[in-house]
Amino acid sequence: MAHIDYYFSTISPYAYLAGDRFEEIAAKHGAQISYKPLDIMALFARTGGTPPKDRHPSRQEYRAQDLLRQAKALGMDFNLSPAHWPTNQAPSAYAVIAAQNAGGGDVGAFVRALMRACWAEEKDIAQDDVIKGCLEATGFDPSLADSGLLTGAETYARNLEEAVGAGAFGSPFYVTQDDARFWGQDRLEYLDRHLADTL
Template sequence: MGTRAKAEGLQVKQIDYYLALQSPWVYLAGRRPAEIAAQHGARLVYKPLDPAALFPRTGGKVRDERHPSRNSYAAEDRARQAKLLGVDLREPLFRSPNAAPAAYALIAAQSAGGGDLAGYVQAIGRAMWAEGKDIGDDEVIAAALASNGFDPKVADRGMLMAAETYGANLEEAVTAGVFGVPFFVTGGARFWGQDRLDMLDAHLGGRL
């Protein structure tokens, strides 16, 4: 579909995917954003950002500032959703990792091309939420890159560019009306949460 659209001179739709690699909801989204984009011939652009910097600017709060009842419900809800999706999800051993290096690696890998970006995102999420690993660890990041077809040193070469892009993604997100993750923006339409992926699919298919 994407090839035909280009051949006919039509503009290929782009989906801006704002995400945080440490988010359980991004982990639960899995490969579905990439699959939906491919189904509709759309270009999925990964835009990792720091949610701790996003929330205060858009009316949200980080986990430690939320009421305990809200955090308790979120834990129940993600466990239910994981069960429905057949996804292995456990409470992480490293609750507050430094996710910036993994995000830089995603940005650098996307720029370099040639690998499976959705697989990398899924591998980082699985490392945190199923395998009890620290996603800020260089070896964890390198393994996720290598297992998805990227040079494990790609982040080292693109560090400066990736750091600048990471900060720019935050500013772009605020301007676009993004206030949480995962968040999808395509054209003038916005979709928040992995539980809105069916709506994104319907929108791209002209059914919504």
């Protein structure tokens, strides 16, 4: 069975704009997904990236235009300046880790619910009630938000190290078991073709 390591930040607008296309591609090819949420700002610092607020104005302006353009093209609700961004990524990431470990629900749907809460619903995904609502809506026990915090913290830190080791430097970042790397939701077509062995 094919396997994909999915490195992402729960506050990444580009990961949000992937929607459910990544999961659809993985299902199409029978690929298993390992969800690996990480601290995107720490990843930038480790791999030569620059946080959005510190980028040259030209880059910031282009990012703003391109995010709105992509959201419109995809038909997705999107707020370029959400009320609760940036926010503490750790609580939502720990919940993703706990949900993946516990099973019983749809991890991909949970991740998408968190991102939609941030980028389309003006919710703070660092807040316990928001995380629990997303857990419950995607088939998980809401109490997972309060469990496995030590494991979550350890895994969250390890995901960052694994991402750096795997050559990841942004979000979303997809790494296949044969070390093919794809950065950005706009490269999902290439991931699809790679898994089909047509690229």
